[in-house]
Amino acid sequence: xxxxxxxxxxxxxxxxxxxxxxxxxxxxxxxxxxxxxxxxxxxxxxxxxxxxxxxxxxxxxxxxxxxxxxxxxxxxxxxxxxxxxxxxxxxxxxxxxxxxxxxxxxxxxxxxxxxxxxxxxxxxxxxxxxxxxxxxxxxxxxxxxxxxxxxxxxxxxxxxxxxxxxxxxxxxxxxxxxxxxxxxxxxxxxxxxxxxxxxxxxxxxxxxxxxxxxxxxxxxxxxxxxxxxxxxxxxxxxxxxxxxxxxxxxxxxxxxxxxxxxxxxxxxxxxxxxxxxxxxxxxxxxxxxxxxxxxxxxxxxxxxxxxxxxxxxxxxxxxxxxxxxxxxxxxxxxxxxxxxxxxxxxxxxxxxxxxxxxxxxxxxxxxxxxxxxxxxxxxxxxxxxxxxxxxxxxxxxxxxxxxxxxxxxxxxxxxxxxxxxxxxxxxxxxxxxxxxxxxxxxxxxxxxxxxxxxxxxxxxxxxxxxxxxxxxxxxxxxxxxxxxxxxxxxxxxxxxxxxxxxxxxxxxxxxxxxxxxxxxxxxxxxxxxxxxxxxxxxxxxxxxxxxxxxxxxxxxxxxxxxxxxxxxxxxxxxxxxxxxxxxxxxxxxxxxxxxxxxxxxxxxxxxxxxxxxxxxxxxxxxxxxxxxxxxxxxxxxxxxxxxxxxxxxxxxxxxxxxxxxxxxxxxxxxxxxxxxxxxxxxxxxx
Amino acid sequence: xxxxxxxxxxxxxxxxxxxxxxxxxxxxxxxxxxxxxxxxxxxxxxxxxxxxxxxxxxxxxxxxxxxxxxxxxxxxxxxxxxxxxxxxxxxxxxxxxxxxxxxxxxxxxxxxxxxxxxxxxxxxxxxxxxxxxxxxxxxxxxxxxxx
Amino acid sequence: xxxxxxxxxxxxxxxxxxxxxxxxxxxxxxxxxxxxxxxxxxxxxxxxxxxxxxxxxxxxxxxxxxxxxxxxxxxxxxxxxxxxxxxxxxxxxxxxxxxxxxxxxxxxxxxxxxxxxxxxxxxxxxxxxxxxxxxxxxxxxxxxxxxxx
Numbered sequence: 001x002x003x004x005x006x007x008x009x010x011x012x013x014x015x016x017x018x019x020x021x022x023x024x025x026x027x028x029x030x031x032x033x034x035x036x037x038x039x040x041x042x043x044x045x046x047x048x049x050x051x052x053x054x055x056x057x058x059x060x061x062x063x064x065x066x067x068x069x070x071x072x073x074x075x076x077x078x079x080x081x082x083x084x085x086x087x088x089x090x091x092x093x094x095x096x097x098x099x100x101x102x103x104x105x106x107x108x109x110x111x112x113x114x115x116x117x118x119x120x121x122x123x124x125x126x127x128x129x130x131x132x133x134x135x136x137x138x139x140x141x142x143x144x145x146x147x148x149x150x151x152x153x154x155x156x157x158x159x160x161x162x163x164x165x166x167x168x169x170x171x172x173x174x175x176x177x178x179x180x181x182x183x184x185x186x187x188x189x190x191x192x193x194x195x196x197x198x199x200x201x202x203x204x205x206x207x208x209x210x211x212x213x214x215x216x217x218x219x220x221x222x223x224x225x226x227x228x229x230x231x232x233x234x235x236x237x238x239x240x241x242x243x244x245x246x247x248x249x250x251x252x253x254x255x256x257x258x259x260x261x262x263x264x265x266x267x268x269x270x271x272x273x274x275x276x277x278x279x280x281x282x283x284x285x286x287x288x289x290x291x292x293x294x295x296x297x298x299x300x301x302x303x304x305x306x307x308x309x310x311x312x313x314x315x316x317x318x319x320x321x322x323x324x325x326x327x328x329x330x331x332x333x334x335x336x337x338x339x340x341x342x343x344x345x346x347x348x349x350x351x352x353x354x355x356x357x358x359x360x361x362x363x364x365x366x367x368x369x370x371x372x373x374x375x376x377x378x379x380x381x382x383x384x385x386x387x388x389x390x391x392x393x394x395x396x397x398x399x400x401x402x403x404x405x406x407x408x409x410x411x412x413x414x415x416x417x418x419x420x421x422x423x424x425x426x427x428x429x430x431x432x433x434x435x436x437x438x439x440x441x442x443x444x445x446x447x448x449x450x451x452x453x454x455x456x457x458x459x460x461x462x463x464x465x466x467x468x469x470x471x472x473x474x475x476x477x478x479x480x481x482x483x484x485x486x487x488x489x490x491x492x493x494x495x496x497x498x499x500x501x502x503x504x505x506x507x508x509x510x511x512x513x514x515x516x517x518x519x520x521x522x523x524x525x526x527x528x529x530x531x532x533x534x535x536x537x538x539x540x541x542x543x544x545x546x547x548x549x550x551x552x553x554x555x556x557x558x559x560x561x562x563x564x565x566x567x568x569x570x571x572x573x574x575x576x577x578x579x580x581x582x583x584x585x586x587x588x589x590x591x592x593x594x595x596x597x598x599x600x601x602x603x604x605x606x607x608x609x610x611x612x613x614x615x616x617x618x619x620x621x622x623x624x625x626x627x628x629x630x631x632x633x634x635x636x637x638x639x640x641x642x643x644x645x646x647x648x649x650x651x652x653x654x655x656x657x658x659x660x661x662x663x664x665x666x667x668x669x670x671x672x673x674x675x676x677x678x679x680x681x682x683x684x685x686x
Numbered sequence: 687x688x689x690x691x692x693x694x695x696x697x698x699x700x701x702x703x704x705x706x707x708x709x710x711x712x713x714x715x716x717x718x719x720x721x722x723x724x725x726x727x728x729x730x731x732x733x734x735x736x737x738x739x740x741x742x743x744x745x746x747x748x749x750x751x752x753x754x755x756x757x758x759x760x761x762x763x764x765x766x767x768x769x770x771x772x773x774x775x776x777x778x779x780x781x782x783x784x785x786x787x788x789x790x791x792x793x794x795x796x797x798x799x800x801x802x803x804x805x806x807x808x809x810x811x812x813x814x815x816x817x818x819x820x821x822x823x824x825x826x827x828x829x830x831x832x833x
Numbered sequence: 834x835x836x837x838x839x840x841x842x843x844x845x846x847x848x849x850x851x852x853x854x855x856x857x858x859x860x861x862x863x864x865x866x867x868x869x870x871x872x873x874x875x876x877x878x879x880x881x882x883x884x885x886x887x888x889x890x891x892x893x894x895x896x897x898x899x900x901x902x903x904x905x906x907x908x909x910x911x912x913x914x915x916x917x918x919x920x921x922x923x924x925x926x927x928x929x930x931x932x933x934x935x936x937x938x939x940x941x942x943x944x945x946x947x948x949x950x951x952x953x954x955x956x957x958x959x960x961x962x963x964x965x966x967x968x969x970x971x972x973x974x975x976x977x978x979x980x981x982x
Contacts, residue, residue, distance in 0.1 A: 007694045015701060032714025037705055039715060044701045051697070118717045163931070200729050234931065267736060345843060354847060361851035368855060373866055383866040385888055387942075390862040394854040414737070418754055524905070596931045614928045633905075635928065 005055015006147040012048040016133035023126025046103035060086040075159035092146040099135040123192035168228035179218030180286035185210040187283035194328040241391040247292040251285035257359040269339030344416035407460035433459030453515035502655030509648030516641030583613040610637035727773040734766035869913040895935040
């Protein structure tokens with residue numbers, strides 16, 4: 001089976017070439033037979049890549065260690081779940097997986113549009129096939145073939161790093177990849193628009209759902225990564241401004257900007273060149289992220305040496321795409337003129353533009369900070385790096401202003417808003433915001449940035465809930481519905497608007513959570529069984545933690561596990577018993593390292609209580625069950641509001657799904673509704 | 687070994703047949719614009735009506751004051767009418783099914799609705815003049831009906 | 834296309850503020866990223882460099898690690914990746930990452946004291962090239978050829 005997969009990968013190469021050429025040729029010459037062949041090539045490439053991916057999975061499941069990739073990321077004892085998901089455990093398989101997902105989305109796109117948007121589709125097929133071709137070429141010719149075999153058959157594989165054996169870490173790459181690859185579709189439509197001259201908002205309307213789907217997966221994927229880091233890296237942190245994290249954040253920032261600026265093009269016919277540039281930039285950043293994440297490019301001192309070949313290939317591809325698109329845009333500049341102008345500084349267009357500037361500013365700073373070591377080395381010969389202090393210093397102020405804009409955007413009118421009206425609409429929310437700040441101050445909060453963030457959050461939440469309230473109340477009155485039903489109907493009637501509001505509420509919650517980090521506490525103790533330690537929470541109460549003892553388990557439990565030391569701690573809050581937390585050290589056989597730490601987390605809405613078994617006083621003594629060898633170093637962290645990240649993200653996801661959901665509303669014949677145009681038919685994959 | 691080569695050849699053959707069939711046999715994918723696809727003029731019409739709807743909504747929600755509302759509405763109504771007419775002309779020029787009676791009636795309704803000012807701010811359904819609530823979505827029409 | 838002047842002011846203003854933030858951000862938080870060889874050379878050339886915070890990448894020498902009893906203090910020796918003779922002792926007063934072990938590549942932030950010991954405030958480990966195995970390290974590999982005829 002793996003060999004069949006390998007052959008399938010090779011076969012996909014000429015098919016992709018054929019499909020790409022015919023897509024463009026068919027579009028240019030308007031020959032339906034060529035176009036059909038090109039579309040079928042996309043289905044064929046998907047099928048072939050599926051066979052290839054199945055081949056890799058079969059190699060994992062069959063413990064075929066003669067394959068270097070399998071030997072590097074698996075061993076005989078590895079749990080089945082991680083063998084199945086081994087496909088994306090490392091660089092090579094990830095690239096194949098990426099290509100597979102792109103082929104899947106391309107097939108869906110081509111299939112659902114086989115009778116629609118025909119002036120776009122041939123070029124869309126050509127572009128998608130071209131990108132697929134690039135990935136196939138990389139897999140086959142850049143020393144990253146997952147089917148590469150060793151000269152011998154190892155007795156066993158290396159196994160998977162235990163820190164990666166975690167649910168979140170397994171779903172985090174696929175989710176992100178779904179986001180990256182889904183964004184290729186809008187990009188393909190943008191290029192098709194440049195080629196066929198339909199440069200109004202049509203290409204945007206057609207791909208609105210794809211943009212939202214991509215953004216959804218990107219957002220959720222990034223948060224899954226944060227959750228993994230929070231649980232597994234054992235320091236209680238969820239974001240480190242690590243180059244790999246930054247690489248996935250960049251396209252998210254530009255995609256968010258894009259989501260907003262396309263509304264300006266749809267409504268007012270402006271920013272056409274800007275949108276073209278943004279979609280191109282976001283696409284290039286997704287490619288950049290794919291490449292950066294799995295290569296060692298940024299990480300080490302003087303590191304260029306490591307993966308040179310693939311670096312050149314990716315950079316050439318990005319350079320070529322950039323050059324080609326810029327040429328196309330310049331060629332089409334006359335048709336990309338704005339139909340209108342910004343009429344007023346105080347308008348929704350203006351707010352959205354500031355939003356874009358801020359997001360792009362943040363993206364630029366993240367890019368700059370991430371690449372700085374390479375740039376400085378190139379210029380001065382000396383590598384200089386900047387770390388979290390830099391990223392926080394620049395992005396926190398930007399984030400706070402963006403947060404304020406989230407409140408301003410919904411309330412400000414298109415074209416121009418009068419100061420009088422702004423006063424009318426903002427007075428109450430601003431008052432609530434200021435009041436919140438004052439109340440928090442009185443309650444003892446003194447951290448400036450956190451106070452500002454929470455005040456602005458209150459401002460934004462007031463505005464959004466007022467919108468929901470006014471809408472629901474009006475509807476309830478008219479239809480005589482109960483408020484719950486009215487709310488439901490309100491949202492479903494205009495999913496784009498209300499789904500969008502919900503997304504913003506989720507985002508605000510995440511911001512509130514981030515500000516909570518200003519009040520993290522960190523205490524360390526060395527305890528013997530029976531000891532009780534007290535840790536105070538910023539919220540005023542205190543936890544009493546009783547270290548009950550250590551239980552050792554040898555050679556049991558998960559596979560590859562040599563031994564486990566489980567520390568049990570009973571938790572009481574202000575004297576009231578709340579349950580038990582455990583934190584562990586686990587020694588795995590396949591890694592020549594220290595034992596891994598598994599933390600214990602107790603989450604309530606207000607805060608997380610985070611326990612870390614930092615060290616055993618006497619590991620050998622504990623393993624031999626010697627009395628008195630049960631002392632441990634226990635680290636206790638209190639992380640206020642962390643739960644709001646996950647809750648907020650969940651709301652954000654729900655809001656996006658609502659905004660995405662197609663509506664079948666035949667009454668809207670006369671005028672535009674949510675992305676449905678004048679079509680009476682179901683809005684489908686519009 | 688044999689099964690492997692057989693399998694590979696089968697897959698390769700299937701793929702080639704699948705892809706080449708259209709070219710060899712002259713089967714064509716449709717390249718025509720479908721009926722409900724928006725043309726440039728239709729797109730412009732859509733944008734104009736959308737803008738009108740937003741102005742109504744913003745006014746009802748208190749984001750615009752009376753003065754701005756009236757002047758913006760006047761501008762936008764003129765634009766919308768122009769867009770409607772341009773679209774009609776394009777369709778007549780194409781000699782397409784735009785001559786369809788139903789479509790004409792629809793346009794006439796919108797036009798009269800715009801002139802009388804009872805397009806619903808929320809769903810833009812054109813209501814009978816004098817309505818207080820939109821028949822399609824229930825939104826209060828308020829001051830509109832009175833104008 | 835005439836543009837609202839107040840708008841342009843706002844636009845330029847935002848761009849200016851962001852640029853300013855980046856500029857000061859970099860200059861206030863940047864650290865040199867050096868190898869042990871470079872660090873040793875720098876402090877020899879300029880003794881005031883002892884007070885400069887730097888980031889250093891090196892490798893933990895096998896068997897050099899010990900934990901000081903009674904304190905949260907870890908001591909080990911780090912060598913240059915290329916020049917094995919360039920080494921210094923490191924003191925680190927925080928929890929070790931789980932992946933810390935002999936022969937591992939580490940990235941330290943801190944400063945090289947006058948007494949030649951590096952005081953590390955941050956310690957990160959890097960597991961080779963992202964967990965990927967060299968074929969020679971796998972079980973069952975044939976022995977490396979030495980003087981093949």
